[in-house]
Amino acid sequence: MTSTTVTMGKGCWLGFDLGGTKMLATVWDGKFKSLGSERKKTKGFKGAQTGLERMMDTIDEALSKADRSKEGLAGIGVACPGPLDLEKGILIDAPNLGWRNVPLRKELGKRYGCPVVIANDVDAGVYGEYRFGAGRGARCVVGVFPGTGIGGGCVYEGRILRGRKSSCMEIGHIPLIPDGPLCGCGRRGCLEAVASRLAISSAAAAAAYRGAAPVLLEKAGTDISRIRSGVLRASIEGGDRAVEEIVRLAAQHLGVALAGVIHLLGPEVVVLGGGLVEALPELYLKEVSHAVDRRIMAGFAGTFKLATAKLGDDATVKGVAAWAMEEIASRVAAGS
Numbered sequence: 001m002t003s004t005t006v007t008m009g010k011g012c013w014l015g016f017d018l019g020g021t022k023m024l025a026t027v028w029d030g031k032f033k034s035l036g037s038e039r040k041k042t043k044g045f046k047g048a049q050t051g052l053e054r055m056m057d058t059i060d061e062a063l064s065k066a067d068r069s070k071e072g073l074a075g076i077g078v079a080c081p082g083p084l085d086l087e088k089g090i091l092i093d094a095p096n097l098g099w100r101n102v103p104l105r106k107e108l109g110k111r112y113g114c115p116v117v118i119a120n121d122v123d124a125g126v127y128g129e130y131r132f133g134a135g136r137g138a139r140c141v142v143g144v145f146p147g148t149g150i151g152g153g154c155v156y157e158g159r160i161l162r163g164r165k166s167s168c169m170e171i172g173h174i175p176l177i178p179d180g181p182l183c184g185c186g187r188r189g190c191l192e193a194v195a196s197r198l199a200i201s202s203a204a205a206a207a208a209y210r211g212a213a214p215v216l217l218e219k220a221g222t223d224i225s226r227i228r229s230g231v232l233r234a235s236i237e238g239g240d241r242a243v244e245e246i247v248r249l250a251a252q253h254l255g256v257a258l259a260g261v262i263h264l265l266g267p268e269v270v271v272l273g274g275g276l277v278e279a280l281p282e283l284y285l286k287e288v289s290h291a292v293d294r295r296i297m298a299g300f301a302g303t304f305k306l307a308t309a310k311l312g313d314d315a316t317v318k319g320v321a322a323w324a325m326e327e328i329a330s331r332v333a334a335g336s
């Protein structure tokens with residue numbers, strides 16, 4: 001790989017994923033082979049301090065499973081949801097965790113005595129796919145992950161594309177439909193408002209209520225919190241045409257937004273992942289690809305590959321550890 005692997009090859013790296021319903025810590029060797037992992041529930045306790053303690057417990061147990069001590073750690077990468085201060089390593093706000101202004105870099109650095117890098121969790125997942133998965137070695141990789149929201153990220157010439165202080169690539173909030181449905185961000189007509197799992201589930205629940213989706217009605221009723229990706233798939237496979245149309249339309253909306261992103265960035269690989277794509281990979285690949293093909297300029301045709309994510313849950317926790325190695329090496333090279 002790069003010189004980073006050579007200079008940073010000693011010791012092990014810890015990747016931490018704070019983004020899911022469970023926190024996940026994995027210890028990796030210098031070649032990113034997994035040495036040991038630990039998961040703990042993310043919810044069920046309140047306050048930053050308790051959360052930090054739970055994070056540290058998770059790290060300690062992962063280290064013990066990997067049969068490594070903290071002295072063996074070359075660095076820690078933490079993948080976080082929500083707005084971040086990337087330079088200072090502060091998690092500014094994570095509503096799903098109830099955390100505000102948590103100085104992760106400082107606190108973990110003090111406890112483990114090694115450099116700590118934080119990254120947006122979607123960016124870390126895209127970096128993982130760039131290094132080890134569907135986007136391996138590409139000059140530009142764009143990742144789109146439709147789930148409860150719609151996450152996006154981009155690795156451009158080996159670096160995560162980012163904003164001045166925090167992450168960028170908010171694909172879910174590309175304005176798509178003027179005066180369209182209200183989005184969670186408070187604006188109207190964002191991609192997320194018409195194509196996220198939440199948008200799909202609420203349209204599907206309405207279809208079930210109207211009697212147009214009998215399989216869905218039987219499996220999950222009309223409660224949108226129960227209409228998850230696997231249930232949507234079962235409903236489509238069971239013959240609910242109305243639900244299939246809802247999901248196809250959402251995938252087409254995704255393709256329209258993606259066509260814009262392709263024009264701006266000219267990626268070689270577009271990685272589709274997340275719960276909906278994992279549940280319905282063929283449907284997503286087909287609809288997104290048709291919608292993109294109908295809208296891109298002729299010069300972009302055939303310049304990129306649309307692929308499904310390869311690494312699953314490992315993308316983020318492996319990606320963020322590899323990104324920490326890359327970032328720390330570039331800080332060393334820059335003398336800071």
Ligand SMILES: [Zn+2]
Binds near residue numbers: 185186190192
């Ligand atoms: Zn929005």
